[in-house]
Every structure is written in C-alpha cells, then in structure tokens.
Amino acid sequence: MGANVATVVCPLGPRVRSFVGRADSAVVNKVELLPSPFSDAVDLIRLFRGKTISPHSLVALIGAHTTSQQRLTNVTRAGDPQDSTPGVWDVLYYDETYGTIEAPDRVFKFPSDVALAKYSTTAKEWVSFLGNAGQDHWNTDYARAYIRLSLLGVNNINQLTECTKALPARTLEYKNPDQKSMDQWLNSSRVSLTSEEIADRVELGGVVDINSVIAGNSSKETEL
Ligand code: HEM
Numbered sequence: 001m002g003a004n005v006a007t008v009v010c011p012l013g014p015r016v017r018s019f020v021g022r023a024d025s026a027v028v029n030k031v032e033l034l035p036s037p038f039s040d041a042v043d044l045i046r047l048f049r050g051k052t053i054s055p056h057s058l059v060a061l062i063g064a065h066t067t068s069q070q071r072l073t074n075v076t077r078a079g080d081p082q083d084s085t086p087g088v089w090d091v092l093y094y095d096e097t098y099g100t101i102e103a104p105d106r107v108f109k110f111p112s113d114v115a116l117a118k119y120s121t122t123a124k125e126w127v128s129f130l131g132n133a134g135q136d137h138w139n140t141d142y143a144r145a146y147i148r149l150s151l152l153g154v155n156n157i158n159q160l161t162e163c164t165k166a167l168p169a170r171t172l173e174y175k176n177p178d179q180k181s182m183d184q185w186l187n188s189s190r191v192s193l194t195s196e197e198i199a200d201r202v203e204l205g206g207v208v209d210i211n212s213v214i215a216g217n218s219s220k221e222t223e224l
C-alpha cells in the first residue's frame with residue numbers, strides 16, 4: 001500500500017490496485033536473491049522468470065527507476081538520479097537509458113538497466129515505452145505487473161482487503177517549476193552532493209567545501 005501511495009503521488013504516476021492485510025515476515029531475505037545492478041540481461045530475466053515475472057513485465061517494473069536516486073552503487077555519487085526528472089513518473093528514463101535522448105552527466109545509469117534496454121528479448125518492449133506516446137502504455141503495464149509483484153509470496157490472498165479507493169488522486173500533467181535549477185545541477189560536476197550537503201550549501205550562501213564531505217576528491221569548491 002505504501003509503495004502504491006508513493007507511486008501515485010509522483011507526478012504522472014498510475015493508480016495501482018492495492019491490497020492490505022498480508023502476513024508479513026520478519027525473516028530477512030538472502031542478499032544473493034536480490035538483482036544486482038551489474039547483472040546482464042539474461043541473468044535478470046532468469047531471476048524474475050523464476051518468480052513468474054515475464055521479461056515484458058520486468059521492463060515495465062524497472063521503469064520505477066524514473067524516480068530513483070542511487071546512493072550505494074557508487075557512494076561518491078550518492079543522490080545521482082537514474083533520469084533527468086527524479087521523482088517524476090515520466091518515460092524520460094526509458095529514453096535516456098536507451099540513448100534516444102542524451103542524458104546529462106549526472107544521470108547515473110545502472111549497467112543492468114542499460115543491458116535490459118539493449119537485449120533482444122526486452123528491447124522491443126523498451127522501445128514501445130519511448131516518447132510521450134509511451135506514457136499510458138507504460139502506466140498500464142506497470143500497474144498490472146506491480147499487482148503480481150506485490151502479491152508474490154503472499155499466502156493469505158483470500159483474506160486481503162482492497163484499499164485502492166483510499167489512494168490519493170493522480171496528477172495527469174506536470175511541469176517542474178524548479179527544472180531550471182535541476183538542469184543546472186544535472187549538468188554540474190560529477191562529484192555528487194547528498195540532500196544534506198545541498199542543504200548545507202544553501203545555508204552557507206551557495207558555496208560548500210565538497211572536500212570535507214567526500215574524502216579522496218579534489219579540494220575544489222563548487223558553486224551552487
Ligand atoms: C533488474 C532489477 C533491479 C535492479 C538491478 C535494481 C537496482 C537498483 C539499485 C542498485 C538501486 C539504488 C540503490 C542505492 O544505491 O541506493 C535501486 C533503487 C530503486 N529501485 Fe531498483 N532495481 C531493480 C528493480 C526494481 C523494481 C522492479 C522496482 C519497483 C517496481 C525498483 C524500484 C526502485 C526504487 C523505487 C529505487 C529507489 C529506492 C530509494 O531511493 O531508496 N527497482 N534499484
């Protein structure tokens with residue numbers, strides 16, 4: 001339910017049918033069960049197929065990276081987004097990952113995402129999401145695939161309560177009022193700043209010594 005609220009409050013995000021009441025597990029999953037951002041397409045397809053998620057659905061689900069900002073895959077670039085509009089549920093992620101639209105330097109593409117975009121079995125579906133025409137198609141496919149993903153391993157499906165009506169309304173059109181500042185940031189130095197560091201910069205009047213926050217980098221100061 002929480003994930004589906006988060007999805008629909010992203011501008012352009014779909015409403016996904018939401019069920020509550022699953023019996024949660026307190027047992028942590030094995031790390032090796034998680035997909036790696038360095039896996040190739042065949043391994044990822046196999047991993048998700050093993051959980052009944054088709055390659056087609058995997059391509060739709062991975063589009064959630066239209067909102068994300070990685071922190072741990074490359075810690076020196078913590079906060080760098082996977083497309084130029086993090087937080088916005090648009091199809092720009094598909095274009096920038098595929099290469100039909102050039103991404104600014106700060107966009108951090110996971111090798112696994114690029115692999116899926118370019119692999120024969122998944123590329124066709126990937127291409128069908130490109131451009132504005134892809135938005136509705138993607139939202140529909142994502143919503144359908146996410147219902148399956150959210151119910152994997154739930155063994156009390158008949159006891160769940162549907163709460164979709166409690167989701168907030170969708171935002172069907174969106175233009176980021178801060179896109180100019182966002183673009184400046186996206187085209188700035190590859191040395192990343194976390195949200196906390198950006199807040200520091202603002203408080204310090206626009207300048208921060210990035211050397212003090214990211215060990216091992218040059219001692220230059222960066223203008224906001
Ligand atoms: C091939 C499968 C996938 C791989 C290899 C993958 C990999 C990653 C990685 C490496 C990160 C960044 C973690 C970090 O450095 O902080 C990430 C973030 C994220 N991923 Fe995926 N992912 C996959 C599938 C998915 C799917 C299926 C969804 C949702 C339906 C999803 C949603 C997200 C979200 C929302 C974030 C941001 C999380 C945050 O900001 O805390 N990913 N993913």
Ligand SMILES: [Ca+2]
Nearest residue numbers: 066085088090
């Ligand atoms: Ca986006």
